[in-house]
Amino acid sequence: MDLGEQYRIYPRxxxxxxxxxxxRQVTAAEIQHLRSLNDVISLDDVAEVYMPLVQYxxxxxxxxxxxxxxxxxxxNVPAKHTPFIIGISGSVAVGKSTTARLxxxxxxxxxxxxxxxxxxxxxxxxxxxxxERRGISGRKGFPxxxxxxxxxxFLVDVKADKTVNAPLYSHQLYDVVPDxxxxxxxxxxxxxxxxxxxxxxxxxxxxxxxxxxxxxYVDAEAENIERWYLERFGELLDRAADNPDDYYYxxxxxxxxxxxxxxxxxxxRVNLPNLEDYILPTRDRASVIxxxxxxHSIDQVALRxx
Numbered sequence: 177m178d179l180g181e182q183y184r185i186y187p188r189x190x191x192x193x194x195x196x197x198x199x200r201q202v203t204a205a206e207i208q209h210l211r212s213l214n215d216v217i218s219l220d221d222v223a224e225v226y227m228p229l230v231q232y233x234x235x236x237x238x239x240x241x242x243x244x245x246x247x248x249x250x251x252n253v254p255a256k257h258t259p260f261i262i263g264i265s266g267s268v269a270v271g272k273s274t275t276a277r278l279x280x281x282x283x284x285x286x287x288x289x290x291x292x293x294x295x296x297x298x299x300x301x302x303x304x305x306x307x308e309r310r311g312i313s314g315r316k317g318f319p320x321x322x323x324x325x326x327x328x329x330f331l332v333d334v335k336a337d338k339t340v341n342a343p344l345y346s347h348q349l350y351d352v353v354p355d356x357x358x359x360x361x362x363x364x365x366x367x368x369x370x371x372x373x374x375x376x377x378x379x380x381x382x383x384x385x386x387x388x389x390x391x392x393y394v395d396a397e398a399e400n401i402e403r404w405y406l407e408r409f410g411e412l413l414d415r416a417a418d419n420p421d422d423y424y425y426x427x428x429x430x431x432x433x434x435x436x437x438x439x440x441x442x443x444x445r446v447n448l449p450n451l452e453d454y455i456l457p458t459r460d461r462a463s464v465i466x467x468x469x470x471x472h473s474i475d476q477v478a479l480r481x482x
Contacts, residue, residue: 179460179465179478180460181481182460182480182481182482183465183478183479183480183481184478184479184481185476185477185478186476186477186478186479187475187476188224188225188474188475188476188477189224191224191225191228191476191477192223192224192225192228194228194231194232195223195224195227195228195229195230195231201222201227201281201282201285201286202219202222202278202281202282202285204218204219206281207219207222207278210274210277210278210281211274211277212271212273212274212408213408213411213412214404214407214408214411215271215274215404215472216471216472216473217274217278217472221473221474222278222282225466225474225477226278226279226282227282228477229279229464229466229477230279230282230283230286232464232479233262233279233283233390234283234286234287236260236389236390236463237260237365237389237390240258240260240389241258241260244256244258256337257337257362257364258335258337259334259335259337259362259363259364259365259366260364260365260366260389260390261331261334261335261365261366261367261368261387261388261389261390262279262365262366262367262368262388262389262390262391262392263368263369263373263374263388263390263391263392264276264279264367264368264369264370264373264391264392264393264394265369265370265371265372265373265374265391265392265393265394265455265458265459265462266371266393266394266395266396266455267371267394267396267398267401267447267451267455267456268317268371268401268405268447268450268451269401269404269405269408269447270394270395270396270401270404270468271394271396271404271468271472272369272370272371272394273296273369275369275392275394275466276294276296276367276369277294279367280292280293280294280367283365287364287365290364290365291362291363291364291365292363292364292365292366292367293358293360293363293365293366293367294366294367294368294369295342295358295360295366295367295368295369296345296368296369296370297322297327297368297369297370297371297372297373298345298347298370299342299343299344299345299352299357300322300323300324300326300327300330300343300370301316301317301321301322301323301345301352302321302322302323302352303351303352303354304316304350304351304352307321314445314446315446316446317371317446317447317450318446318450318454319372319375319454322372324372324375328387330342331368331387331388332387334360334363334366334387335387337362339359339360339361339362340359340360340361341357341358341359341360342357342358342359342360343356343357344356344357344358347412347423348416348419348421348422348423349421349423350423351423368388371450371455372454372455373388373391374391374393374458374459374461374462375454375458390463390464391461391462391463391464392462392463392464392465392466393458393459393461393462393464393465393466394465394466394468395459395465395466395467395468396467396468396469397470398448398451398452400468400469400470401451402443402448403470404472405439405443405447406436406439406440406443409435409436409439410436412424413427413428413432413435414428416428417429462480463479463480464477464478464479464480465477465478
């Protein structure tokens with residue numbers, strides 16, 4: 177990673193020393209259950225990468241809470257409960273969801289009295305019918321395919337400690353689920369995962385990327401992400417083969433080679449340009465960058481120094 181002077185880069189062995197006395201908190205069966213399709217994660221990853229990361233997050237969250245108390249004391253007003261929001265970004269198929277789910281589990285185990293929730297920004301995609309109406313179905317995942325104003329307002333409401341609903345997205349349907357939502361009600365920590373987490377948001381005077389208190393970027397070389405994307409696509413085909421309601425069913429029942437050729441074309445036309453033009457340029461806004469190698473293992477952790 178070439179990140180300039182604003183980051184300090186820790187090789188994995190050095191980073192692991194920062195959390196060496198922390199228990200793993202989870203079992204091998206649990207992490208296999210929460211990992212994304214074709215992602216790879218081990219108990220060593222938990223101990224050497226994620227437990228030090230949890231300790232860093234806890235330090236930042238404590239400072240956040242203390243600053244709220246100090247400000248309230250200075251203004252002579254009651255301190256309000258304010259959620260600490262973590263954003264996790266990175267390319268399609270890089271392993272963001274695994275990282276988000278694992279951090280939710282570890283933080284919940286470490287802070288058993290606190291409420292730790294997780295949502296994805298996929299639910300804020302425009303429905304397929306609306307994408308088609310606007311003529312941007314081929315741009316799904318690009319900034320203009322999201323209801324960024326709605327996402328910004330959602331985070332503003334979370335910060336104001338309001339009870340709000342996050343829309344849900346189904347990868348099986350490949351669409352937003354009508355009238356389905358997850359209620360977010362006064363979490364102590366909210367994890368928001370999505371490719372657009374570090375982007376600037378809508379034309380609102382409030383940029384939703386500024387509403388996060390700590391941000392992570394999961395990084396890897398594009399050629400590795402492409403391979404993971406195609407491997408995941410193959411697994412999606414396998415899972416859809418006997419389910420007519422699955423979006424991938426028609427592709428799964430057809431010629432395998434043709435389906436994989438189509439997926440490679442989607443990567444070249446959609447996901448790679450989106451990564452290069454809109455996702456990767458936001459990496460330098462992250463508080464923490466996790467760099468993955470070809471076998472999915474994290475070899476470096478970069479912390480923003482200023």
